[in-house]
Amino acid sequence: MSQADQTLAHGATDLRQLLSGIADDLAAVERRLQSELHSRVPQVDEVVRHGYRLGGKRLRPALVLLAGQAAGGLTDEHLVLSAVVEMIHTATLVHDDVLDEADLRRHEDTVNARWGNETSVLLGDFLFSHAFYLASTTGSAEACQTIGRATNTVCEGEMQQTLSEGDFDLSQDDYLAIITAKTAELCACCCELGARQAGADDATVERFASFGRNLGVAFQIADDLLDLMSDEEATGKTTGADLAKRKMTLPLIHARDALVNGPRANFVDLLATADVERIRAQVKLMGSLDYANRTAADYARRAAADLAELPDNPALQSLVGLANFAAARSS
Amino acid sequence: MSQADQTLAHGATDLRQLLSGIADDLAAVERRLQSELHSRVPQVDEVVRHGYRLGGKRLRPALVLLAGQAAGGLTDEHLVLSAVVEMIHTATLVHDDVLDEADLRRHEDTVNARWGNETSVLLGDFLFSHAFYLASTTGSAEACQTIGRATNTVCEGEMQQTLSEGDFDLSQDDYLAIITAKTAELCACCCELGARQAGADDATVERFASFGRNLGVAFQIADDLLDLMSDEEATGKTTGADLAKRKMTLPLIHARDALVNGPRANFVDLLATADVERIRAQVKLMGSLDYANRTAADYARRAAADLAELPDNPALQSLVGLANFAAARSS
Numbered sequence: 001m002s003q004a005d006q007t008l009a010h011g012a013t014d015l016r017q018l019l020s021g022i023a024d025d026l027a028a029v030e031r032r033l034q035s036e037l038h039s040r041v042p043q044v045d046e047v048v049r050h051g052y053r054l055g056g057k058r059l060r061p062a063l064v065l066l067a068g069q070a071a072g073g074l075t076d077e078h079l080v081l082s083a084v085v086e087m088i089h090t091a092t093l094v095h096d097d098v099l100d101e102a103d104l105r106r107h108e109d110t111v112n113a114r115w116g117n118e119t120s121v122l123l124g125d126f127l128f129s130h131a132f133y134l135a136s137t138t139g140s141a142e143a144c145q146t147i148g149r150a151t152n153t154v155c156e157g158e159m160q161q162t163l164s165e166g167d168f169d170l171s172q173d174d175y176l177a178i179i180t181a182k183t184a185e186l187c188a189c190c191c192e193l194g195a196r197q198a199g200a201d202d203a204t205v206e207r208f209a210s211f212g213r214n215l216g217v218a219f220q221i222a223d224d225l226l227d228l229m230s231d232e233e234a235t236g237k238t239t240g241a242d243l244a245k246r247k248m249t250l251p252l253i254h255a256r257d258a259l260v261n262g263p264r265a266n267f268v269d270l271l272a273t274a275d276v277e278r279i280r281a282q283v284k285l286m287g288s289l290d291y292a293n294r295t296a297a298d299y300a301r302r303a304a305a306d307l308a309e310l311p312d313n314p315a316l317q318s319l320v321g322l323a324n325f326a327a328a329r330s331s
Numbered sequence: 332m333s334q335a336d337q338t339l340a341h342g343a344t345d346l347r348q349l350l351s352g353i354a355d356d357l358a359a360v361e362r363r364l365q366s367e368l369h370s371r372v373p374q375v376d377e378v379v380r381h382g383y384r385l386g387g388k389r390l391r392p393a394l395v396l397l398a399g400q401a402a403g404g405l406t407d408e409h410l411v412l413s414a415v416v417e418m419i420h421t422a423t424l425v426h427d428d429v430l431d432e433a434d435l436r437r438h439e440d441t442v443n444a445r446w447g448n449e450t451s452v453l454l455g456d457f458l459f460s461h462a463f464y465l466a467s468t469t470g471s472a473e474a475c476q477t478i479g480r481a482t483n484t485v486c487e488g489e490m491q492q493t494l495s496e497g498d499f500d501l502s503q504d505d506y507l508a509i510i511t512a513k514t515a516e517l518c519a520c521c522c523e524l525g526a527r528q529a530g531a532d533d534a535t536v537e538r539f540a541s542f543g544r545n546l547g548v549a550f551q552i553a554d555d556l557l558d559l560m561s562d563e564e565a566t567g568k569t570t571g572a573d574l575a576k577r578k579m580t581l582p583l584i585h586a587r588d589a590l591v592n593g594p595r596a597n598f599v600d601l602l603a604t605a606d607v608e609r610i611r612a613q614v615k616l617m618g619s620l621d622y623a624n625r626t627a628a629d630y631a632r633r634a635a636a637d638l639a640e641l642p643d644n645p646a647l648q649s650l651v652g653l654a655n656f657a658a659a660r661s662s
Contacts, residue, residue: 039487043494095452098429118493121426121452125459126486132463133479141472148464155457156370162449163374 018321021314022065025074029061029082036083036134037127051090051123059219060085060190062322067194067208069315070307074198077138081147081193084135085186088151091127092158094120143193150189157181161247168268170248172257176217183223184216191215191319207306211319214303218327221296224249226329229280229289240276250295251288252279258286293328300327349652352645353396356405360392360413367414367465368458382421382454390550391416391521393653398525398539400646401638405529408469412478412524415466416517419482422458423489425451474524481520488512492578499599501579503588507548514554515547522546522650538637542650545634549658552627555580557660560611560620571607581626582619583610589617624659631658 019026037052039045061082068078098120128151135144161178164170191212195205227242228251242249252271259267270279283289303323307316350357368383370376392413399409429451459482466475492509495501522543526536558573559582573580583602590598601610614620634654638647 039490041487041491044487044490047490047494091456095456098448098452117429119490121429121455122486122490122493124452124456125422125426126483126490128456128459129479129482129486133476133483136472136475136479139472141467141470141475144467144472144475145464148460148467151460152457152464155453155460156372156375159370159375159378159450159453159457160372162453163378 014321014325018318018325019062021318022062022069025065025079025082026058026061028079029058029065029086032079032083033086036087036130047119047123048126051094051127058086059322059326060089060186063187063190063212063215063319064194066315066319066322067191067212068198069194070310070313070319071195071200071204071208072198077140077143077197078194080134080138081143081197084131084147085190085193087127087131087134088147088154089186091124091131092154094124094127098124143197146189146192146196150185153181153185154183157183157185164248166246168246168248168256168271170253172250172253175248175250175253179220179224180213180217183220184213187216187219188212204310207310211303211306211323214299214306215319215323215326218296218299218303218323219329221250221292221299222327222329225251225289225292225296228252228276228283240274243271243274243276243279246272246274250292251283254288254291255283255286258288296327297324300324345652345656349649349656350393352649353393353400356396356410356413357389357392359410360389360396360417363410363414364417367461368418378450378454379457382425382458389417390653390657391420391517394518394521394543394546394650395525397646397650397653398522398543399529400525401529401641401644401650402526402531402535402539403529408471408474408528409525411465411469412474412528415462415478416521416524418458418462418465419478419485420517422455422462423485425455425458429455474528477520477523477527481516484512484516485514488514488516495579497577499577499579499587499602501584503581503584506579506581506584510551510555511544511548514551515544518547518550519543535641538641542634542637542654545630545637546650546654546657549627549630549634549654550660552581552623552630553658553660556582556620556623556627559583559607559614571605574602574605574607574610577603577605581623582614585619585622586614586617589619627658628655631655 033052037048039048064078064082064085065074068074098117132144132148135147157178157180160174161182164174164178188209189212191208192205195208200208224242227239228249230239248271256264256267256271267282270282300323304320307319310316364383368379370379395409395413395416396405399405429448463475463479466478488509488511491505492513495505495509519540520543522539523536526539531539555573558570559580561570579602587595587598587602598613601613631654635651638650641647
């Protein structure tokens with residue numbers, strides 16, 4: 001077993017353990033997602049059910065549920081809101097797929113490819129609107145507002161990122177602003193919803209929201225590192241997608257900023273080639289992987305600090321464990 | 332001046348007159364849209380402001396406002412909800428553009444084209460999520476639910492339509508189900524919101540919703556007729572887009588169903604060629620334009636009947652006028 005495999009297996013065990021206190025609730029969320037996502041039109045039903053299966057690690061429902069448990073206990077509304085945030089996350093994944101399908105189109109029959117693209121856009125819209133509908137069934141306009149505002153920030157962040165593609169001068173501050181908007185805001189929203197719904201006061205809700213935001217930044221830094229460094233065979237994911245899209249991430253920004261004049265210009269030229277092997281070698285040499293890993297760990301520590309003064313309980317411990325897991329994950 | 336031009340000019344005057352009682356409120360909605368649609372990120376701001384300019388005839392805000400006036404009087408929330416429904420409508424327009432850009436891509440530099448596509452998807456998502464956020468600021472979870480449900484139905488209808496492209500056997504019932512979902516539900520939602528917010532009782536709200544639904548069906552039948560029959564130079568719109576996308580509309584369905592055996596098969600073959608001139612000639616010959624016009628007028632009559640038993644007032648008259656305008660419009 002390689003070092004990476006061991007970390008992976010260890011990580012998976014850790015994660016299962018961290019989520020053991022909400023295993024039944026996560027299963028209930030799964031059932032709720034399955035029962036919500038259907039259509040009376042058979043053709044449409046097929047597409048919508050496929051959307052359900054696209055979902056990810058259910059990290060966001062876990063945040064709602066653990067924050068709820070940690071802040072006072074779970075209600076039926078926690079399950080509904082967990083399904084809502086997962087639907088929103090899936091909608092963003094589906095719309096990301098539109099762009100991947102766009103790549104494939106160059107080698108495929110155009111009409112078929114357009115059909116896929118069109119359906120992906122509409123399925124994402126269906127998931128977004130169903131999520132907002134479902135949120136409103138809790139009767140809480142406040143929850144709707146929290147979710148609407150966070151989702152809007154996610155879209156703003158994704159747009160900023162898209163418009164920054166090819167900008168090799170992107171600053172670290174702008175990078176952090178982008179990942180805070182596109183990833184961390186929804187994690188903050190999950191924790192805020194979980195705590196608020198459990199009856200926590202404003203100050204406590206704000207701590208949970210800040211925890212989620214810091215966890216989200218750590219998660220995205222680690223995600224970007226994985227895209228650059230992971231072994232394709234081990235993770236089953238394409239490596240170097242960010243480089244191919246000319247997207248700046250933290251290790252690249254760090255390596256660039258450690259260089260001046262000619263070497264800096266050479267490094268930017270290297271980035272423009274999207275040559276994964278050579279870029280990996282260069283960022284390792286510059287200590288930029290360590291820097292990115294340390295930064296992710298630092299955000300996980302900030303996340304833990306956000307909860308440090310709250311009364312301790314197992315769910316709170318799990319949240320802190322989840323933040324560490326997010327910063328150090330290997331898949 | 333041709334017959335069509337006269338109708339157009341006449342129609343525009345009529346429309347201005349129908350909306351004269353809410354002119355100030357429509358201007359306030361315009362200001363609200365402009366003040367809501369911005370971003371703290373300059374690059375994103377440019378895209379979002381462009382989204383605002385894409386808006387259409389502001390039919391949907393007019394429905395919210397007239398229904399509100401007719402059902403008891405306008406509140407500040409009517410202006411907010413008017414901005415919300417227009418944002419949702421604009422989001423669907425922006426996502427429709429994604430597909431048009433997809434066509435252009437065959438002749439354009441791929442990277443530029445993909446940038447456009449990507450930004451369109453994200454701008455649409457931004458508009459959707461901002462609309463839901465804005466709806467929640469009214470404090471009414473019920474309004475959020477009405478809007479979320481209607482938007483979800485719109486997406487379902489658009490998906491059903493997309494999945495039906497190329498199905499020349501589409502029944503009239505399925506056609507009506509599609510346009511009810513993709514167009515009429517949002518019009519029903521506008522009237523429902525307007526009446527509910529004005530304090531109308533459940534039975535009255537239901538009449539307004541039904542009015543909006545019937546108006547919406549009339550509007551979409553007329554819209555589809557325009558796509559088939561309008562003079563490109565007069566309207567500035569591309570003619571025959573539905574034929575190019577192999578989308579069945581009411582006159583085509585009527586002509587097809589009036590034929591059997593060989594002639595029917597020949598007509599379906601003709602549809603597959605998307606030859607606008609020959610298809611126009613054929614549907615005229617079959618009386619199918621008259622049929623579609625009569626059907627639109629019939630839905631406008633049903634819309635008027637929905638309001639017939641309510642206490643009369645100028646706003647109610649304007650709504651009935653708007654339904655007739657929607658069924659008979661020439662642009």
